[in-house]
Amino acid sequence: MKTQGAAVAAPLHWSDTWLAWRDRLLASPRFRRWAEGFPPARWIARRRAGQLFDLLAGFVYSQVLLACVRLGLFERLGRDGPQSLAALSAVLPLPEPALDRLLQAACALRLLERRRQGRYGLGPLGAPLVGNAGLAAMVEHHEALYRDLVDPLALLRAAPGQGAGGALSGFWPYARAADPAALDAQQVAGYSQLMASSVPWVAEQLLQAYPVHRHQRLLDVGGGEGALAACLARAVPGLQVQVFDLSEVARRAEARFAREGLAGRCSASGGNFLRDALPSGFDAISLVRVLHDHDDAAVLRLLAAVRVALPAGGRLLIAEPLADAPGAPAMGAAYFGLYLWAMGSGRARTVAQLRDLLERSGFTDVQARPTPMPLHSGVLVATTGVLATPSVNLN
Numbered sequence: 280m281k282t283q284g285a286a287v288a289a290p291l292h293w294s295d296t297w298l299a300w301r302d303r304l305l306a307s308p309r310f311r312r313w314a315e316g317f318p319p320a321r322w323i324a325r326r327r328a329g330q331l332f333d334l335l336a337g338f339v340y341s342q343v344l345l346a347c348v349r350l351g352l353f354e355r356l357g358r359d360g361p362q363s364l365a366a367l368s369a370v371l372p373l374p375e376p377a378l379d380r381l382l383q384a385a386c387a388l389r390l391l392e393r394r395r396q397g398r399y400g401l402g403p404l405g406a407p408l409v410g411n412a413g414l415a416a417m418v419e420h421h422e423a424l425y426r427d428l429v430d431p432l433a434l435l436r437a438a439p440g441q442g443a444g445g446a447l448s449g450f451w452p453y454a455r456a457a458d459p460a461a462l463d464a465q466q467v468a469g470y471s472q473l474m475a476s477s478v479p480w481v482a483e484q485l486l487q488a489y490p491v492h493r494h495q496r497l498l499d500v501g502g503g504e505g506a507l508a509a510c511l512a513r514a515v516p517g518l519q520v521q522v523f524d525l526s527e528v529a530r531r532a533e534a535r536f537a538r539e540g541l542a543g544r545c546s547a548s549g550g551n552f553l554r555d556a557l558p559s560g561f562d563a564i565s566l567v568r569v570l571h572d573h574d575d576a577a578v579l580r581l582l583a584a585v586r587v588a589l590p591a592g593g594r595l596l597i598a599e600p601l602a603d604a605p606g607a608p609a610m611g612a613a614y615f616g617l618y619l620w621a622m623g624s625g626r627a628r629t630v631a632q633l634r635d636l637l638e639r640s641g642f643t644d645v646q647a648r649p650t651p652m653p654l655h656s657g658v659l660v661a662t663t664g665v666l667a668t669p670s671v672n673l674n
């Protein structure tokens with residue numbers, strides 16, 4: 280007898296039956312023993328076991344990387360070449376047995392490599408970290424995320440938009456602030472520096488995916504401390520770029536433009552893009568690593584403001600990590616899913632989800648442009664048609 284309110288079971292599809300059989304098989308110790316002993320199935324069994332072990336051990340691997348970054352190992356080996364344990368131990372603040380343990384771990388993870396005469400050199404995964412301040416800063420700031428993730432269920436139980444009030448949401452205060460425009464210089468400094476340090480990777484994707492040189496005046500909304508604006512201005516002679524960001528961040532952008540001799544072509548203005556009208560007079564607007572910070576309601580609000588600010592035929596350029604980035608299946612849902620939850624708002628979106636939001640906001644001709652390194656960023660381009668009544672009220 281059915282109890283009132285109980286869910287009605289959906290009819291079984293053949294795929295449900297097949298998957299239930301597969302699950303029972305993979306969960307069966309007898310099957311596992313058979314697969315391990317049967318040569319054609321053994322490699323699959325080993326690969327699966329290895330993948331599961333990597334999931335279990337992932338945090339340890341991350342901490343080995345963090346320890347190497349904090350010791351400046353990659354920079355040192357990049358500068359001085361391969362070194363012995365004794366030579367490294369003489370200059371690094373770790374006792375020799377502990378350093379030995381770390382070096383072995385880093386070699387196993389291909390961050391370092393054993394070289395002739397017992398020396399250690401850079402490994403294929405460690406070499407790209409040399410001179411890469413952005414990557415080192417990213418590694419370092421994950422400490423805040425991992426602190427929040429110590430109890431993942433506590434983090435997930437926090438109401439959406441609360442980010443558990445943890446370390447990461449403190450690092451990104453605009454995600455939860457009642458009035459982001461009121462954030463002070465100190466509150467925006469950490470995340471602004473972090474984002475600026477990784478801008479070159481994203482700028483490269485954008486410049487390769489889209490001919491920015493077609494434009495004369497570009498407004499970079501949520502443009503941070505102007506690192507992208509500076510990259511674009513240097514890459515596209517004659518391009519005028521304005522950054523629109525929270526007032527204290529815009530101040531940092533102005534300081535950068537003055538410092539880098541770009542004040543003639545780059546400027547910045549301050550405001551809250553969820554409340555204030557955006558400056559007009561631009562033939563393109565960019566949103567770089569901005570939309571994924573926000574939930575759908577805020578994204579629609581922002582897109583409506585962009586729509587109003589652009590002339591008919593104006594271009595919107597979006598660059599950010601996509602949930603369906605080729606070659607990075609876990610990045611969107613697993614990494615950004617939990618990262619942005621801890622931060623307090625937003626999620627990585629698929630091309631289809633972004634297209635839907637763009638079309639609902641009155642953009643047409645939405646195109647996903649391939650980027651050479653989708654892990655760093657995807658790129659979408661959309662065009663404004665004739666302005667119809669905006670579907671989102673900006674007041």
Ligand SMILES: C[S@@+](CC[C@H](N)C(=O)[O-])C[C@H]1O[C@@H](n2cnc3c(N)ncnc32)[C@H](O)[C@@H]1O
Nearest residue numbers: 453459474501502503524525551552553567568
């Ligand atoms: C993740 S950062 C991206 C910065 C830059 N576009 C980049 O890729 O390096 C998001 C930016 O949006 C800005 N932002 C967040 N909420 C905002 C708001 N309500 N109004 C204006 N800017 C905002 C932040 O200050 C920050 O600079």
